[in-house]
Amino acid sequence: MSLRALWIISHEKGEHASIRFSRRFATVELRAKRLSGSSYVAVPEDDCFLQLLLTELGLSGSKQAFVAQRDDCLYRPRSPALELHITAPVKGTLWPVLAISQAHLTLACLPLVDASPGQRPPLSSLLSESQGLSFLAGLQTFLLAPGSKQDGEGLVSRLALLPSVLLQVCPLGTPLELPLTGTLAMPSPITSAGIQKQPAWRTGLYRGRAVVNVSVVETVRSMQYGNRSRQDLWDVYGTVACKCEVEGVLPNVTVTLSLPPNGSPLQDILVHPCVTSLDSSVLTASSVEHWDGSAFSGPYKFPFSPPLEPFILCSYTSQVPVPPILGSYQLKEEESQLHVSVVLKLHESVKNSFEYCDAHLPFYNRDQMGVVEVKVSSGQLDVSKEKNLLVWALGQKFPKTREVTMEGKILFSGPEPGPSEPLCTGLTAYIKLYFKVPDTTLSGCSVDQHSVQVYSSAKPRIVTSRELHSKDYWIWNSTDV
């Protein structure tokens, strides 16, 4: 449950890599040494570690086509625990190195393996593994949290705070809690709270009028092929975010999610650890087995004691019968021109009031666009010839028919080749949709203001909201390629 060392590395796709912060935990290292006896492998110095890690992550030597150490086809279940092969001063294998990356930042740590020497236990039997993963994820959120300053500077100032943050959250290599994000402020002083024990995750006391803010955000993903041989796919998942400003050491709040009659049940529900108790029926529905119609479909009650900062109370997935926007995309190569035909239909159950709705049509592996003769039945078309991209802004509303079309021809006669993408050769092409609909959810899931219960003396102010947006919403060309 302890970490031997921690590294924070920044790089640009493997280039200009540098260790921005590292910390070794000497006492944990000593434990590692005593636990593993003769098979002990010491943590190498930073430079050496960096090289080994980049190689293992496949980030080093990007100019060379084949590096045996990096590109061997022998499958090793790598992620999330890597193996680093040290050659000097003593040969050995450093395992399990956990690494997570986001953008230009890679965080890595080496958890202590508290098993008897010799045997390598499965990853799943080491609690330090999941602890390491959570801890790294928490650090990542802390380091990359949006701040008032510019990106680079924000990171620098947070890195500078890290030594004192670590003294709080992981003084001797055993992670105790995650660093607080949001503001850069330290948690408030420790106060005695009377008879009731204060939760370790509640960093202070709130004083003032009680305000509870609950928002349900649903995301829809889709992959539409318009083709009989391949089934169209779509899925919906939602999160319920809360911000509760309530007095008391361990205040009680209950939020209830409800579905419309005949709504399909919420599945795969995950709850925040501050939820005090759960009814087992809440967890029964799952997306990996077929719903037999008898499953529990709400209302879903979540009693909890909120932390001070905003948090995700719960998340779920849902199976909706149809995608909100059904698209058809057809391309035909006619001599040197490409004939484009698009139809997008908004399903009648979806509220026709968007914050925005844009369709992007990129064209890869072709010369730049020359002549573009494309007409749309609604909205505006923006042509970016350098990027070989059509952006179709549909605006706030679909027309009454709930159907929009695009028809036209594109001549790729530009002077230079456009962008390339190995997936989209020939007529393989896609439309990507970006949209956001306020005050609605696809699953119908909602939180009624009156269903939020706060056990406090004063009457609380309760704000609820809903929204739907798209992510990875693809419509592929359905003409035979």
Added chain:
Amino acid sequence: MASGLVEKVSAFCRSPSRFLFGTSSEVFLAELLRELRDDRANYTVKVLLLSPLCEYPALLCPSDSVGEETALELMSIFTQSPPKFVQFRSQLLVALTCVLTCSSDVSGRLRAFPDFLDLLLQLAQDTSDLHGDAAPRSLRATACDCLREMEALYPGLLSQRLELLGGLRHQETSRLHQAYAGLQALVLRNAVYQLTQEKEAGAARLRALLGGNESVECEADQNAGPASGKDSAPLSSVILGPMGTVPTLHTGPDCKELRSALSSLLEESYLFTPLSQAALLYRLTEVVAMVPAIPPTIFRAQLLRLLGTSEVTLLHTTLLMKSAFTDSLFSSEDEAFLFKRLVVLSQHPLLSTPEKLFYMDCILHFPENRPISCGDSDEALPVLLTPRLASALLPVVFNDSATLLSRFNLLSLVYLEAGEEEDGRGLEYLYEHLTSLLRIVESGGRRENVVTFFRAAFLFLFHFHHVERYCDNLSQQLCQLYLQHTRFAPHLINLADRTQEKLPDSSWALGLLKALQRVISETPISQTTLPDLRWHLKVLTRAAEEGEISQHGTLRFLSGIIPPSSSSLSSSGDWRLGNGILGVCRRLLVHPSLESMFIPLADILQHVAGHYGDTDIRDHARLYYTLLTTLSREKLATVLAHHAEGGQQVKKRTLSCLMTEGEGLTSILTIHETEVAIIRLIEADCEQLEAEDLVQDEAERGEPVLETYRAQFSSAAFASQVTLKFLLTHTETRDARFDQLFSIRLHFSLTDDHYSELQDLSVPCLFRERPPPVVTLTLKPREPYPSSLHVSAIFTTQDGLTWHTTLPDIRVCFQQIFLPLPAPPSWGRAGRQAVFAGLWEEMSSETGECASSLFCCQLEEKALSALVEKHFLPFLVSDPSHKDEFRALLFLPPQSHVLLKISSEEDAVHFRLATDNWELLPHINDYLLKITAS
């Protein structure tokens, strides 16, 4: 000062070895401590200065004595630091913990250890910090963390304090109760574990520990317990071992105290942060596993909350409970539910990729209630994972490569288990998926896509190599891919190598190589570019390694590219290309079907020897031609055998592997690195410097002695060297290869800048059975400080290989730099005494670098004489028979002196010191401490 030190600290932490190359750890440590003691220094900076001590305590305090001193120093800094600097004080506690635990070797604990433990316990109970300042994290919490770490290092250290810790946790209502709980849980687990290791330990002992009613026996224990130096190693997890190996404590049904301690911890577990909560639950799982009288159902109330959690570490704890208790906590419905949950989590859109991969790993190692697969195979499919359930985890091309591969692996296992070899839809899906990856690679995928495709291909072959229709098709597709992108040759060769290695019974690799050879030999030469050709030759070389592959196609191809008329390729005289051709030929020379290829191969070699554009290639082709035409098959095979073993290796190499990228050549040209130290230098018992018999003295000198003495130093080489003698011997590691070493060249590198660079030294040979050779090392100090030297050596072994090895560092001790007064040889005692007196007078003035000091200790008169005799005789300036005051002069090259007046006073022996280099004082002090202590 401070900012310079901060930079030094960051340089040190970046690379301690490089940093210590320029200075020594003692100097750096002294610098750090000085700044830490300085009251005027900024406390935020001081926090940073502690980090080297926290991260590399063993490096800065390499011995018990240094550790001890540093710890005492830090403790005094702690007591003197104002309470308001909580962060500094907390970091100081952390540093102290590190120094006290890591600087001592395994055998014993430092003397300051019990004091520090008391300090921590005292701090942990000090609740006065509540009311004062607004510190974010109290010292108390840090003290608890330090205690926990010490308990983890020395299990049982605090087991007598369980009652106290339980009480502290109970009373605490602020957030700090978490720190107490973590500590209590660990101490409890260690205490229970220790009871399981004792015979006849039972309910009574357990109750006593938990504070029911303390028995006398325990009192006795307490005294012998923590303070005594008996060390136990840190414990590994008790529930991690194979089933049934959990140590148990038989208590009978009566263990109320333990049960109530556990329930109270469990009840509050909800109040802890997920990380601490998971750790607590894990510790309690261990305890319950060790005490059969406590039913695992004690966890039941927490389960539902844990099963629904979004926190990876809490769900993981649940899985570990499942693994420890199986059906005594989880019914089969629970099990099915938990398993489904894992499948859900391993593809949940809201979880991060590493978390999903982790859950996938958990699926493969799911602890089933009734495991069917016996044994300890690495990955076994749980029965619960049906193809239908697994279909949620089908790989798609949009997955990142790690996810894609682990899904591919998982699904392969599922379909293999389901017997999908014949017209299974699942297998078909996997193959289609592989093909779509191939399409991406074909149309110019990135390097990552390429690597992922080949890994997926390997996985497919590994699991389904017996399903011919797919594997044959894959071979064909790979050949087409190769023709389009010859740069994938190394990937294909690697794939062939690996399948051959992992699937010795399968002939797939052979088939692939055969097919590749065919497509290459069928390619029209006119359409081949130079880079293509190089890759073709690489593939053909690999194909020629296979005795079962007929090589006529290869020969056809070679003869096709040789004649200059057909292409301009070979006439260009490209050396690398020529080597490529010769590489294939060399493999053909040892091919079993050489007989049938004799004439075409000879033709090719002859042609290359005569017409190739590069002389070197022509020469080597001629050599091969000669070998082919003059040697019998057997001889040829022996000469060219590339896995030469044993004695005559050298000769074979010179004959054969001259130009191909063969293994032999690289091996003889490479300097090999030894894995461990083979040889070392040990100090030779140097003959004691004798006190010279002095010329019985000449008359009073007219000239001023001091000036005459100093005048000698005008020659730079005068008395500037120290000579050390070492024996070069083997280390304990026995390795017959290294019994006889030749042409050993020793290289010394400095770890600081106190000495001038050293020359390499040569030793002709070192045999294990012969007496060790003496190595004389001449040091030229710039500053007369102790130091250590890195030593490495290059040598040759009997089989002709060259090795590089690192020797253990050698230490240059302070006393090794002492020389007697370098007075002119004609001088007698009087002259020396005059120099002593003159120097003493100068130094006592304490101007410039001069300093004087006094060192006292208790010694009997006899012991003092013996001490002087043993350590100072060569340096004595006074008459040794004058026992009331000894005068010794230590000369330290290049130009430093330490003067000693040693006399017995009534209370103690006084060593009065004077030196013209005040920086020597700490070293001389250490030296005196050492010699007077023994």
